[in-house]
Amino acid sequence: MTMADDDMELENLFAQARKDRSELPDDxxxxxxxxxxxxxxxxxxxxxxxxxxxWSRILDNIGGWQGFSGLAAASVTGVFIGFFAPAVLPDTAGLFGATDGSVLAADLGFDTSFLESTE
Amino acid sequence: MEDLTSHPQDVRGAGCVADDLGDDRLLRMFADGDAGAARILTDRLGPRCYSVSLRMLGNRAEAEDVTQDAMMRLWQMAPKWVPGTAKVSTWLYRVTLNLCLDRKRKKTPEQLPEEAEPPDNAASVVEKMQDTARHDALQVALMQLPDRQRQAVVLRHIEELSNPEIAGVMGLSVEAVESLTARGKRALSAILAGRREELGYDDG
Known part of the structure; x- marks a missing residue:
């Protein structure tokens, strides 16, 4: 077979392949x-x-209405304590001025005698 | 390959879709909830997708899986399709070829095309073998080509795409496509010539 025959053979195979192009199976x-x-x-x-x-998505993220009511109650309580602190609570705001660590510890009700003995 | 991108007639809401609408118009209609558009797209694009998969993989079951997968990607992509950017068929050919390559990479030994039914008559064994060989000759030869050459030859000579269309599918220049198809054809001729000698039907 010559090269031209080879080409012709290949073209015939392509033509046959185009003719036999597969249909889509039913299934x-x-x-x-x-x-x-x-x-x-x-x-x-x-x-x-x-x-x-x-707002619905935010509410879902914090646990729905139950979560929201708990969060609101805690916030209101925090604000109330901030304004009307009971006498039994230490004055934490006043502690910021303290220079001695023992004062802070003593005010919080810890035994600080060991600190005093080393001075 | 026809791909009409616009049509003056609005058929949506009429309960049917026209066969002569472009692929991207049909895809838009499908994205908007028209089931009839999907049926036309399946009839139009499904066979092309299957034919290419079969030629690339040489295995019916695998070609069916790839076709279903490629069409599924088409359905999922429908709402994001921007009309006029590309041809739907070009996009689908590209997805199909990539899925075929993925399958080939995952497969260790190369699978040859499915065998034909074994001959049932001993007297005609040689004759039937030759018929089968002739029938499968092209596919067997195609499977021996490098992937890119096989893609280019199948798209050009079996799917009858133009070189610029193939360039779009394969992401190559037109010159590169011409080179691939020319080399692919030369390689196919050489493989077929060798096979003819092996099977002894060089004269006829």
Missing amino acids: LAVRIQTDAETTRLGRLVKHARPERSH
Whole structure:
């Protein structure tokens, strides 16, 4: 066979391959359609679901209404104690001026006698 | 390969879709919830995807898996598709070829094309072997080409894409595609000539 014959043979094989181009098998077509339908319905459901508001998502993140009410109660208590501190609580604000560590420890109710003995 | 990107007639809401709409228009309609658009796209693009996969992998089961996977990616990508940026078919060919390459890389020994039914008559064994060999000759030869050459030859000579389209699919220049197809054809001729001598039907 000459090179021209080889080329002709190859072109014939290509032509045959184009003619015999495979059809989509029926079961594969069904699988593809099922995938398409599943994707389409999934998208429709996603769009149909109402969008949650920004505040709803924040509320979920802190444990819902129960979490929010606990957080609110703790905050109010903190503010109250800040303004109307009971006498039994140490004056922590006054401690910031202290230069001696023993004062801080003593004010918090610890035994500081060992600190005094070393001085 | 026809890909009409726009059509004046709006068929959405009519409960049916027209076969002559472009691929990207159909994809938009599918993204908007039109099931009929998916059926037309499957009929139009599915066979091309399957044909290329079969030629690239030489195995029906694998070609079916790749086709389903590639089409699934098409459905998922539909809402993000920007019309006019590229042809849907070009995108799908590219995805299909990449999936085929992934499969080939994962597979250790090279699988040859599926065997034909064994001959049932001892008297015609040689004749049937020759028929089968002729039938599978192209596929066997294709499987011996390097991946890039095989892709270029299949897209050019079996799928009948133009060189610029192949360049778009493979991410190459047109010159590189021409070079790949030319080298691929020369290699195929040499493989087929060697095979003819082996099987003894050089004269006929």
